[in-house]
Amino acid sequence: MTPKSGLFLMISCIAAIAAVGSVFELSYGTPKYGSLATGIILAASIPLTGFFFWAAVRDARANQ
Numbered sequence: 633m634t635p636k637s638g639l640f641l642m643i644s645c646i647a648a649i650a651a652v653g654s655v656f657e658l659s660y661g662t663p664k665y666g667s668l669a670t671g672i673i674l675a676a677s678i679p680l681t682g683f684f685f686w687a688a689v690r691d692a693r694a695n696q
Contacts, residue, residue, distance in 0.1 A: 633692050634691060634692065634695045636691050637687075637688045637689075637691040637692040637695070638688075640684045640685075640687045640688035640691060641684070641685070641688040643680070643684045644680075644681050644682075644684035644685040644688060647677040647678075647680040647681040647684060648677070648681045650673055650674075650677040651673075651674055651677040651678050651681060654670050654671070654673050654674035654677065655674065657670050658670055658671065658674070
């Protein structure tokens with residue numbers, strides 16, 4: 633693993649944690665930052681998770 637692929641993987645993990653947190657916030661009561669902001673975070677974090685995971689795998693394979 634290169635530092636670049638590690639960074640991509642870290643960003644992917646943070647985005648996945650944000651997505652799971654947003655789902656729980658929206659499911660159980662009133663979200664801390666409001667429904668609109670939490671929904672935007674959820675909508676943005678799902679594709680970011682997939683994109684950065686794909687970028688991490690691609691970069692790691694390219695540098696083997």
